[in-house]
Amino acid sequence: MIENWARRYFPYPEFRTHQIKAIEFIFKVFLNGRIGLLSSPCGTGKSVSVLTAYLMAREVEDIGKLFILTRTKNELEIYARELQAIADNSKAFLRATLIISRQEMCPLVKEGRFAAERMDYRSFLAYCSRLKKASKGSSCPYYSRVFKDWRPSKEATAFLEETCVNRVLMPEEFYEEAISHGMCPYELTRLAAADSDVIIGNYNHFLIEEARRSIFARSRMQMDSVNIVFDEAHSLPSAAMGLLSDEVSTRTVSRAKKETVKYGVDDRGFLKLFKSFMEGLGKKAMKLVGIGENHVLSREESSLTNFLRLSENSVFEILDFLREESDKIVLLKMESGKPPVSYIARIVDFVERWVSEDYEDTVKYARVDEDHGKKVFRLGISSMDVSKTTRSLNKVRSVLLMSGTLWDFDYYRDVLGLDERRITTLSLPSPFKRENRLIIVDKSVTTKYELREEMVYKISDRLNRIIDSINGRIAIYFPSYELMEKVSSRLKTDTPMIKEDTKIRVRQVLKFLTENDKCITLGVARGKISEGVDLTSEGLSLLSAVIIVGLPYPKRNEMHEALLKYYDKKFGDKAFEYASTAPCIVALAQMAGRLIRSQNDRGIIIIMDSRVYGKIRKKLPQDWQEDMEAYLKIENLVRDVNRFFQSNQRVK
Ligand code: SF4
Numbered sequence: 001m002i003e004n005w006a007r008r009y010f011p012y013p014e015f016r017t018h019q020i021k022a023i024e025f026i027f028k029v030f031l032n033g034r035i036g037l038l039s040s041p042c043g044t045g046k047s048v049s050v051l052t053a054y055l056m057a058r059e060v061e062d063i064g065k066l067f068i069l070t071r072t073k074n075e076l077e078i079y080a081r082e083l084q085a086i087a088d089n090s091k092a093f094l095r096a097t098l099i100i101s102r103q104e105m106c107p108l109v110k111e112g113r114f115a116a117e118r119m120d121y122r123s124f125l126a127y128c129s130r131l132k133k134a135s136k137g138s139s140c141p142y143y144s145r146v147f148k149d150w151r152p153s154k155e156a157t158a159f160l161e162e163t164c165v166n167r168v169l170m171p172e173e174f175y176e177e178a179i180s181h182g183m184c185p186y187e188l189t190r191l192a193a194a195d196s197d198v199i200i201g202n203y204n205h206f207l208i209e210e211a212r213r214s215i216f217a218r219s220r221m222q223m224d225s226v227n228i229v230f231d232e233a234h235s236l237p238s239a240a241m242g243l244l245s246d247e248v249s250t251r252t253v254s255r256a257k258k259e260t261v262k263y264g265v266d267d268r269g270f271l272k273l274f275k276s277f278m279e280g281l282g283k284k285a286m287k288l289v290g291i292g293e294n295h296v297l298s299r300e301e302s303s304l305t306n307f308l309r310l311s312e313n314s315v316f317e318i319l320d321f322l323r324e325e326s327d328k329i330v331l332l333k334m335e336s337g338k339p340p341v342s343y344i345a346r347i348v349d350f351v352e353r354w355v356s357e358d359y360e361d362t363v364k365y366a367r368v369d370e371d372h373g374k375k376v377f378r379l380g381i382s383s384m385d386v387s388k389t390t391r392s393l394n395k396v397r398s399v400l401l402m403s404g405t406l407w408d409f410d411y412y413r414d415v416l417g418l419d420e421r422r423i424t425t426l427s428l429p430s431p432f433k434r435e436n437r438l439i440i441v442d443k444s445v446t447t448k449y450e451l452r453e454e455m456v457y458k459i460s461d462r463l464n465r466i467i468d469s470i471n472g473r474i475a476i477y478f479p480s481y482e483l484m485e486k487v488s489s490r491l492k493t494d495t496p497m498i499k500e501d502t503k504i505r506v507r508q509v510l511k512f513l514t515e516n517d518k519c520i521t522l523g524v525a526r527g528k529i530s531e532g533v534d535l536t537s538e539g540l541s542l543l544s545a546v547i548i549v550g551l552p553y554p555k556r557n558e559m560h561e562a563l564l565k566y567y568d569k570k571f572g573d574k575a576f577e578y579a580s581t582a583p584c585i586v587a588l589a590q591m592a593g594r595l596i597r598s599q600n601d602r603g604i605i606i607i608m609d610s611r612v613y614g615k616i617r618k619k620l621p622q623d624w625q626e627d628m629e630a631y632l633k634i635e636n637l638v639r640d641v642n643r644f645f646q647s648n649q650r651v652k
Contacts, residue, residue: 034422039409048082439627464493506528
């Protein structure tokens with residue numbers, strides 16, 4: 001019955017394997033107002049399933065709008081294409097608005113009217129807001145064509161009627177259309193959202209409270225009447241954690257100091273003292289943990305008020321004064337056509353948080369980096385309680401968290417602070433043939449003691465043998481850059497190789513892979529080429545093998561110790577699992593997931609770490625547990641790799 005019903009909207013002739021189960025699950029989540037956790041591997045057609053299920057649930061009752069949150073623009077565009085396919089096929093047109101960031105959609109940025117790259121997002125918002133208010137004579141021409149006396153202009157209304165009916169525009173298309181009418185694309189998308197059934201944005205549009213409020217207000221959405229989907233939700237904990245962190249360097253303080261001189265601001269010596277506070281803590285960090293590592297500060301160490309011998313009120317008085325001065329500086333800069341950035345404001349924001357946040361879940365740290373031979377001192381603040389940003393999901397009408405690798409539902413429930421009573425879960429197996437991939441575990445090595453030289457030699461030797469036996473493209477992933485360097489320097493192969501570094505671009509790697517039939521990419525766990533990238537060409541995976549050297553446990557350092565301590569209080573005996581094992585499994589699944597992207601792909605996953613057979617194994621999907629083959633002798637491993645590629649049969 002569900003199948004026939006779904007066919008009314010589903011735009012393709014055939015459902016994919018397990019797709020009907022996914023549609024039914026999502027339909028029930030939407031209809032019954034649940035929090036659904038869906039693990040649905042690559043190839044099950046999750047995006048179109050969400051839209052089909054939403055249309056079905058709307059038939060039963062008015063369930064409100066659908067707000068889909070993606071991590072990348074690419075993912076956002078997949079939804080746009082599926083919406084158009086549904087409209088073309090079933091005539092069920094859902095009005096949809098695709099929202100990308102204001103900065104990306106601002107024509108003034110594209111025209112180079114100010115240096116957006118030198119402006120953080122918050123400063124940009126303040127700048128835009130000032131232009132909209134037309135303060136001090138400056139105004140935004142694109143904005144004033146969208147609104148007249150704070151109401152949508154006739155041109156804007158006509159534009160939306162003409163452009164958004166029966167068509168789902170990609171962000172670029174919408175941008176071009178809006179610009180050709182001289183109107184601000186971002187403000188137009190916000191207007192369009194008010195009449196849309198489906199709004200598609202990125203994680204920040206929900207996780208950042210100010211952004212959420214603004215979008216909800218414009219789109220006429222209420223928390224208790226909206227249905228939210230987080231796509232690729234395995235990355236939700238780390239994305240939320242990132243939003244709770246902030247860092248400043250002594251370079252920013254120096255720039256702020258220069259600003260005080262240039263604009264005649266008497267900071268009463270505050271910036272100089274703050275800089276010496278940073279340097280003092282940095283020197284201590286360097287001594288204790290070395291360059292490039294965070295040293296977690298105790299409450300006493302991190303107390304700026306003690307260092308300054310001032311009360312909290314006195315510090316806030318100074319900060320208030322500096323904030324007023326920085327506002328004036330921004331206006332002056334705007335008037336003279338300069339980037340409206342104030343470094344003083346940046347320092348004020350950070351110090352305010354540093355002084356006022358003293359919670360159990362907050363960690364403050366100092367670090368020293370080296371840049372072109374010069375030392376840069378940094379202070380950072382981070383919250384370890386991810387649920388601060390995600391527990392508001394409990395107020396939402398229905399929520400769907402989905403990913404191909406949402407393997408440990410308890411972890412997401414607890415860490416994100418989701419209401420257990422509303423949770424429902426579904427885990428689907430891979431739709432692809434199991435015989436198309438071989439999962440090998442090399443049990444003779446481990447990176448548990450990664451710094452031991454003999455283990456590095458052993459891993460390199462075995463890798464050399466494995467690489468020789470694979471006539472195709474291989475992605476090799478390491479738990480750290482350090483280990484990648486050590487092992488790669490011992491690889492003896494003429495095969496072309498590309499190595500991930502902080503500057504590498506995904507398109508560079510894709511070009512390299514398409515130009516070389518036999519080659520190697522070296523990357524790190526949680527890096528640019530191990531997660532959320534499609535290493536494919538025309539829908540087919542470019543890889544023949546993924547080799548994971550060592551389990552990607554988070555690095556054991558002071559930050560991790562602080563997290564373990566906090567989780568110990570919060571989650572008791574689950575502390576290690578949530579702080580270490582779960583993130584390790586997410587990274588492992590993501591790296592392995594680069595291999596098979598379609599039903600015609602075939603290849604080998606090799607995990608070089610005996611610890612897979614410990615706690616990790618029980619957390620892996622059933623098909624993985626059944627298919628994993630352990631090897632001790634490299635001869636046997638290489639023999640079976642050869643057999644796999646020579647035959648179309650699964651090797652036992
Ligand atoms: S209103 Fe639009 S065009 Fe004007 S500054 Fe803001 S984002 Fe840019």
